[in-house]
Amino acid sequence: MPSILDPHSTPAHEIYRLSLFVLLITGSIFVVVAGLLAYVVIRFRAKEADKDHEPPQIYGSTQVELAWTVIPVLIVVVLFLTTARIIFAIQDAPEPKTALDVTVIGHQFWWEFRYPKLGIVTANELHVPVSTPEAPEPTYLKLMSADVDHSFWVPQLGGKTDLIPNHPNQMWIDPEKTGMYVGQCAQFCGVEHAKMLLRVYVDTPEQFADWVKQQQLPGAQEAAAAAGRQVFETEACVNCHTISGTAAKGVFGPDLTHLMSRSTIAAGAADNTPQNLRAWIENPNTCKPGALMPAMQLNDQQTDEVVAYLETLH
Numbered sequence: 001m002p003s004i005l006d007p008h009s010t011p012a013h014e015i016y017r018l019s020l021f022v023l024l025i026t027g028s029i030f031v032v033v034a035g036l037l038a039y040v041v042i043r044f045r046a047k048e049a050d051k052d053h054e055p056p057q058i059y060g061s062t063q064v065e066l067a068w069t070v071i072p073v074l075i076v077v078v079l080f081l082t083t084a085r086i087i088f089a090i091q092d093a094p095e096p097k098t099a100l101d102v103t104v105i106g107h108q109f110w111w112e113f114r115y116p117k118l119g120i121v122t123a124n125e126l127h128v129p130v131s132t133p134e135a136p137e138p139t140y141l142k143l144m145s146a147d148v149d150h151s152f153w154v155p156q157l158g159g160k161t162d163l164i165p166n167h168p169n170q171m172w173i174d175p176e177k178t179g180m181y182v183g184q185c186a187q188f189c190g191v192e193h194a195k196m197l198l199r200v201y202v203d204t205p206e207q208f209a210d211w212v213k214q215q216q217l218p219g220a221q222e223a224a225a226a227a228g229r230q231v232f233e234t235e236a237c238v239n240c241h242t243i244s245g246t247a248a249k250g251v252f253g254p255d256l257t258h259l260m261s262r263s264t265i266a267a268g269a270a271d272n273t274p275q276n277l278r279a280w281i282e283n284p285n286t287c288k289p290g291a292l293m294p295a296m297q298l299n300d301q302q303t304d305e306v307v308a309y310l311e312t313l314h
Helices: 009-043 060-091 206-214 222-234 275-284 300-310
Strands: 101-107 110-115 120-123 124-130 139-144 150-153 161-163 169-173 180-183 196-201
Touching: 009 060, 009 169, 101 124, 101 150, 101 161, 120 124, 120 206, 124 206, 139 150, 139 161, 161 169, 161 206, 196 206, 222 300, 275 300
Parallel strands: 101 139, 124 196
Antiparallel strands: 101 110, 110 120, 139 169, 150 161, 150 180, 180 196
């Protein structure tokens, strides 16, 4: 599960340490205020002997008023300066020559990942290499939106950064441990905002090189699935999706060239299985109400042929 309490990247570590510092300050304030309140409630509680007497009236104290003005101001200044230092340390970090560049494009309601130097386009599942002190290879993300505001957030790897139309943002991560990290859109972007999920796979250098090589291959065109390809190319699918080596050149939906190399479909809403693929094609709203992909209105034979074709796209 995503957690800011288990950081695995330099930006995440910096944010984690800052959160502990803020928690220490605010926790101390709570303990002091709650302690004084408890003391006053107990020490000066009403007594039977006092019911006929009015308590002493005190009309202000310069020392107390200065204390509760100056101390909070100093605390806010300290928190502001500490936070600003962390923000600039992360944002102004120089990009090394070994960095991997990825363009992230937020759509309603899925993620598009483009590797401009590698010629790769994929969706919803981001693959990056692990970065170690001996072989640093951070990943720099250029964040863009195709429609409305989105927010890229993988808690264990970094903070939330917004994707704003016509205003590119950027962030970077340098995962220190291999594995799969989950995140999602953290900015309300429409009906299916809650199911705009993403996965970040941190690979060893060898695994990442193998993944890149596989993703750079053209789409598989097996003769046994020719009927499904024909259905795919003669229906509206080609208007939204791309499959290299075919007539499908759409960019409104995810690139399907290597669909079966992904563990999930529908931006993480369902496992990538033949059963879920069929249900998704028949009616996307069954697993993702509010999805912008329409039901394709195919008959059973056409659906079976398309699913069989998509299963060949490794």
